[in-house]
Amino acid sequence: MALFLQGCTFAQQYASSLLHGKSQSSTRALKLGVLSTARINSAAVIHPAETHPDVELYGIASRDAQTAKNAATKYGFSKSYGSYQELLDDPLISMVYISLPNSLHFEWSKKALIAGKHVLCEKPFTSNAEEARELFRVAEERRLVVEEAFHxxxxxxxxxxxxxxxxxxxxxxxxxxxxxxxxxxxxxxxxxxxxxxxxxxxxxxxxxxxxxxxxxxxxxxxxxxxxxxxxxxxxxxxxxxxxxxxxxxxxxxxxxxxxxxxxxxxxxxxxxxxxxxxxxxxxxxxxxxxxxxxxxxxxxxxxxxxxxxxxxxxxxxxxxxxxxxxxxxxxxTGGKGGKSYWSTYRWQLEAFMERVRDKEPICWVxxxxxxxxxxxxxxxxxxAGMPIRGDPMEVVKDEKVRMAQKMEQTETSGRSEKT
Known part of the structure; x- marks a missing residue:
């Protein structure tokens, strides 16, 4: 049902955006950066941010500069970046939302924390428990907020x-x-x-x-x-x-x-x-x-x-x-008890911003x-007899397989040329 639900929530968020418009940003709004141009972004953080006065959609990054620029134009970001690190290096950005593939959550969440950014990271939080513990250690050390987006x-x-x-x-x-x-x-x-x-x-x-x-x-x-x-x-x-x-x-x-x-x-x-x-x-x-x-x-x-x-x-x-x-x-920020049209992501953003503001959110993971x-x-x-994700032994095994495949392709190519 994942694809069906995604389609429904995109439609719901788009309709909500049209019906209820955008909130005027407060003078104390914090700048948000988004790592990746994944499809989920619009429902998970872009439309929710539109109705949160303390969040400014400031920057979005992709590995391709033109892709990032197109996304920035489409969704109203102030800036775009042709690499994830370029966004993290921007001192004006206070927090980031990470919707990269699962295996990249740990790497870029840690880099974001080291760069001094608060992090809202898509689920699953990391590839394995060891990585999760390390991220929370870094966040505590730097007194930053990092949260798994179980909206x-x-x-x-x-x-x-x-x-x-x-x-x-x-x-x-x-x-x-x-x-x-x-x-x-x-x-x-x-x-x-x-x-x-x-x-x-x-x-x-x-x-x-x-x-x-x-x-x-x-x-x-x-x-x-x-x-x-x-x-x-x-x-x-x-x-x-x-x-x-x-x-x-x-x-x-x-x-x-x-x-x-x-x-x-x-x-x-x-x-x-x-x-x-x-x-x-x-x-x-x-x-x-x-x-x-x-x-x-x-x-x-x-x-x-x-x-x-x-x-x-x-x-x-x-x-x-x-x-x-x-x-x-x-x-x-929507009045007492919130708004009935808020999505799960909007409720999540409400709590995340309270924690970023050093308040005690009413609910938290x-x-x-x-x-x-x-x-x-x-x-x-x-x-189940399956390897955990991010298993170093599996990474070594994958590399050996790739090397073997590359050697086989080279040998095959060489034989063809001689023939």
Whole structure:
């Protein structure tokens, strides 16, 4: 559903921009730089920044100067840069948003921190847990903000979901089931299929793991009970799909089993029609109820939280687009409780800017939670018999393969010339 949801959120953000216009920047607005001209930028940071008075869309960078210039003209950036480092060297930029391929998150986030910039980095935060720990170390050392962009956790619907689970009305949690799939399937050649770029379904669709850990207060699993991957046809190190079963425990030591399912290539129904009933979601079963959060990933497009009481058989439905348990009494740049048309990305930007301003944001993804999240991904890959991303041994192996291929091509070319 990734491509389908992306299309929906692009349309929603574009319509919101037209209907609600742009906010006038405040005199204290901070300059934002964007590393890459990735398609996600418009929904993830550009349109959200348009309605945040403390953010100025200042610079955008690409490896190609003309590409960067075109993006700057299209979206109203003041400057463009023909390299990522050139943007980081600009002393006027206070913060950067990084939407580069997964394998480049660590390198450029670290360079941005060293250059004195606050960082909002797309998920997955890094290639592995070791890299995540290093980024937070550098950020703490330099007293800078670095945040993984798990935008859905900032939305009021997510807070309502957790509030329902915490209410004790439905007793203890006994199991969870979370999923994220892609229909149409991610096309071949996409970076999500490339191991060297941090590809794989668990990496790209780690929202399913995020939903699960959020519902369970971001706990560390006691054990990865099982993990089975369906390898990509082109590279056995890349998971086209991943099934994992995790064991958690509640505060009283009671077991909670959690299933995670990710899939980049759901090809049924001809692989063309989106399976809208499979929007990224999570189901939580308690002793007394089944609680289902439909489209937890992008609730600003559409969502509902259904609660089926096992004791009565009655199902009730809830939604939350602004205010709610956390934002309800909070004054934001959009007024008290925020705006109902804000996307998950806009709510995220609200919190990010509070932290950058050295305030205490009302909700946040703590560094320790991000590290545990990456540790879980590493352990699931190991359990499935697959290499973790950024594994030095795999890098060496790749280099040897490339060298062998190059030598073979040279020899073949030489034989042809002699013939």
């Amino acid at each position: 859905w956790q900032f939305h009021p619907a997510a807070h309502l979901f957790r509030n329902i689970l915490e209410s004790n009305k439905y007793d203890r949690i006994i199991r969870t089931d979370a999923w994220m799939t892609s229909t149409p399937a991610i096309p071949s050649g996409d970076i999500r299929w490339q191991y060297d770029l941090g590809g794989g379904s668990l990496m790209d669709e780690c929202y399913a793991l995020s939903f699960t850990r959020y519902a369970l207060h971001n706990e560390r699993p006691k054990q990865i009970l099982s993990a089975a991957a369906r390898p990509s046809k082109d590279d056995g190190r890349v998971d086209a799909a991943m099934h994992a079963l995790l064991l958690f425990e509640d505060d009283n030591g009671n077991p909670i089993t959690s299933r995670i399912y990710t899939d980049l290539s759901r090809s049924r129904l001809g692989g063309v029609l989106p399976r809208v009933w499979e929007l990224p979601s999570i189901e939580v079963e308690t002793d007394a109820a089944i609680i289902y959060f439909y489209n937890a990933m992008m609730p600003h497009i559409y969502h509902y939280i259904s609660i089926t009481d096992k004791r009565t058989g009655i199902t009730e439905y809830k939604t939350q687009s602004s205010g709610g348990p956390i934002w309800g009494d909070r004054w934001t 703590p560094s320790e939670d991000t590290v545990i999240h990456m540790e879980c991904i590493d352990e699931i890959y190991k359990k």
